[in-house]
Structures are given as C-alpha cells and as structure tokens.
Amino acid sequence: MELKKLLALLAIASLGLTAGCGQKSEDEELMAMANSASKATAVLGTASVAGTVTLTGKAPGTAMFSVDADPVCKAQHTGLVKDETVIADAKGDLKNVIVYVKEGAGNYPAPATSVELVQKGCMYSPHVFGIQVGQPLEIENSDPTLHNVHCLAVTNDSFNVGQPNQGMKTEKKFTKAEMPVKFKCDVHGWMHCFVGVFTNPFYSVTGDNGSFKISGLPAGSYTLVAWQEKYGESAPQKVDIKDGEAKSVNFTFAATN
C-alpha cells in the first residue's frame, strides 16, 4: 500500500508549465507598422556623414574553423574557413561595423526593395547588414544542403524556418527597431550573422577598408554610434550638420582578447 503511494507521489511530481501566451497577432503587428508609416517623415536631406572605424591595439589573429561537419559545406571550401567575427586590415580598419544614427532621426517609410540574405558555402552573406522596419528581407538558401534560419530577435518576434532545398526563399519583415538581431543556423553551428533594424535609412556597414558613409541626412543634430559584434557599441558621437554639408566622424574600438 505504501509503495503505491510512493509511486503516485513520483507520478505527480511538479512540472512548471507556465508557457506564456501573450503573442501579438499578425494583424496587430501590421496595424502597428501602418501607424508607424503614417508618422514617417519622408523627406531626405542633402547632408552626409562619412568616416572610418578602426581597431586600436593588437588585433586578434584570424580565427579559422572547420566546416567538415557537412560534406556539402566542406566541398565548397578549401581547408579551414576564416571566422568573420573581427576582420581588420594591417592598419586596423574594421570591416562589418554598423554605424547608425541613434538619436535625432525620425521615422522614414520602408523601401519596397528587398534586402537579400544569402546562405552560400554554409556562410551568411552579408555577415552584418542593416534593414528598415517594414522592409522585406529575402532569405535564400543557395546551398545544396539544408539550413534552418533561426532569428533570435528579442523586441521583434523571433522565428525559425527550415530551408531544406537549394533555391528556397523566405520573406520576412521586422515590425520594430532592434539593434542588433542575431541570425544563426542550428544545423551548422558556425553560421551566424547580425542585422540592425532601424526606423530610418541612416545607417551604413563598413567595408574592407573600414569606411562608411551615411547620406541623405536632413540638417540637424544627431548622435551616431558604431556597433561591432565582438566589441559591442562604441561611445556616442554628436554631430551638428547643415544642409549640403559633409562631415567626417571616426570611431575606434580597443582590441581585447
């Protein structure tokens, strides 16, 4: 008799099942996007800010990793693959840094053109990019192997979609500004990329020489920051700019290991 009670005790051992169920409906999100667009200040200006992002101190060596876990990935590379977390040239010019206006810019309507995110060679391309709220993001699998596109958004709704076949495309839109949003593939643990979601077009991602340019700014006072996936957000820089003016702003990150 006591044994039965014991087994019953085990059977009713506590399980915390309090899964949240407060997800917004798609209709509500679309309504929010429409409201946001109606408040948009669509006028672009003629001023611009350009500059360079550099790394000071000893830059970390280029990390390499293997993609041999999937023969399809392996076949598309010769040997190890370069890690894209920190890419700096000999002068310290940093690639893949998002520079954006953090304060001072209003809301702008989303462009109809899509931003493309491609999975090729079991890598995301681009590795870092920006997009506007409501702008279509087209995610394509160019590999003859399966990927899952796992978006780890916090402010926006996260999603996880499978793309088992080559050529598959998925379109998504973000409904809120969020910086940064990480994407990862859980099939291939090394695959990840970052996107900045903004309410305006005033952002730029540094290229190979660490340079960036933000155009179309109306005259005003702005706060700019730079974000790098290893070093995070830089100190903010204030810029007062007039119509037609081109200002230079540079950012630096201190190398840490």
Next chain:
Amino acid sequence: MNNASSNYQPSLHRYALITAGCTFVLLLAGALVTSTGSSLAVPDWPLSFGKFFPEMRGGVLFEHGHRMVAGTVALLTVGLAIYTQMVEKRAWVKKLAWSALGAVLLQAVLGGVTVLLHLPTEVSVAHAGLAQIFFCFIISLSLVTSKTWIEDGDHRIQSTGTIRKAALTVTVLIYFQILVGAVTRHSGFGLAIPDWPLSNGQLLPADWPLAVLLQFSHTRIGAFLVLGLVNWIAFKVCTQYTHEKSLFWPAANAALLVWLQCFLGILVISTEKSIIPTSVHVITGAALLASMLVLTLNSFRLFQKESVS
C-alpha cells in the same frame, strides 16, 4: 503488492529492462541535443523539414536522431503497456505501465511544443523533468517485474524504518536537484559563476542576480546536500545491511555515482560546458536518481511488514 497472486514473467522483465536501456540512451540523445546547440536545427514538428527522414547533417543529426530514439522508446513503451496488461496480475503494475505510456506521450508533445515555441525555458524544463519521471516509471517497472521482487516478496528484515524514509527523502531531493540543474541549463545560466569552488575568486558571489542564485543553488548547496546525504545513507546501508543485496548494491552504486556526478559538474564548469562532460553529467544524474529509486523501492518492500506491525 500481493506477491502471492503474482507470477514472475521473465520475458516481461527482460522487455522492461530493454526499454530502460533504450530510455537511458534516449536521455543521452536528448542531452546531446541541448549540449550541441541543436535544439532548433529541425524547425518543424512532428515532421522534420517536412519529411519523415531529413538529411542527417550537422545539428539535424542530433535533433532528428533524438526524435528517432524517442519514437523507438515510445513504441517500446506502447508494447510494454500492452504486454503488462496481458500477462501481469497485479493491477497496480498495470497502472504503472499505462502511466509510463501516458508520460512518454506527454513527453513527446512537450518536445514538439518546445521546438515550435523556440525553447521557452518553462517547456524545456518540463521536458527535462518529465524525462526523469518517465525514466523512473520504467526503472520501477523493471524492478517490480524482477524475479527477486516477486519471488522474494515475503522476505523481511528488521529495521527502524529510518532507511526507507531517508532513501525516499534523498530520491526526491535528487529529483529537485536535477530540476534546478535543468532550469539553470535551459536558462543559459550554467556559467553564471564561471569558477568552482570559489565564485569569481571569492568565497561567495558579490552579487546575487537570479542567474547566480540558481547556479549557486545547484552547484554548491544542492550538490553538497546530495553528496553528503547519499554518502550517509550509502554508508548506513552498506554497513548495516551488507548481506542484503537489494539494498547494498543500489546504495553502493549511488555512492559511486554521486562522486562521479560531482566530478562531472566541476568538469562542466572548467571546460565551459564542453559537450561530452555536460551530456554525461545529465545522464549520470539520471543514473543516480534511478539508483536511489531502486534503493527506496527495495527498502519499502523489505521493511513493509515491520512498519505495519
């Protein structure tokens, strides 16, 4: 519990043992899914990438492999429930088998829900916690269908009853220690305190956010409590009931496993949650729970008459 009306069914016992073995493999497969970060490698459920059998690449190997082993265990449990219903005379054993089936089906749903909802901590922890309960059901079935349990049913030993109460308490404590570990793991707090036994070089953490509190509770308070109590009960059993194999061996086994488990816990932290130590830590916890459960059940069986009289 009426042994006189029960007959030993060797085939049923063997079947239960095979199911227990497969369940242990399933626990390892599940642990590997989380340890390798493959939990969402297959984004859909119950199909995988819309197929019954996708290409087993990268994380899919772990996640879909887990689903395959889980499917096998679920089918084995269906068979176990039906077989028990057919050949077993004890009604409570039949209920136990059907309860195991209910648990494994609920477990499958929880596994699916946690994938579809992108791993909410509550559901992932429930999945981890129910896995241990299901394992306990299968271990219990393996034990109560054994020859020793059935044919040695009238054997009793003198006792104060301390052992069975202590064994039950420690078994429940281990289960809750596993649950706290699961919350820590699935919340991503496993390295909230990155060193051990010190905490960021100090005896106690300087700050106590939830992550630190949980990790500290699991890796210090719970671990030392379980280590001490399991060793105490094992010492008591092994010295007082040396010739009572059904108590001696599970107690000795638990004593060995609890030390191994603590060592693995330290390895988990020092290797920064390396895949193999972390996964083995999960299944060693299950093995420890099973050992203490067997000790508890055997102690209840052996001490029952004295407690009634």
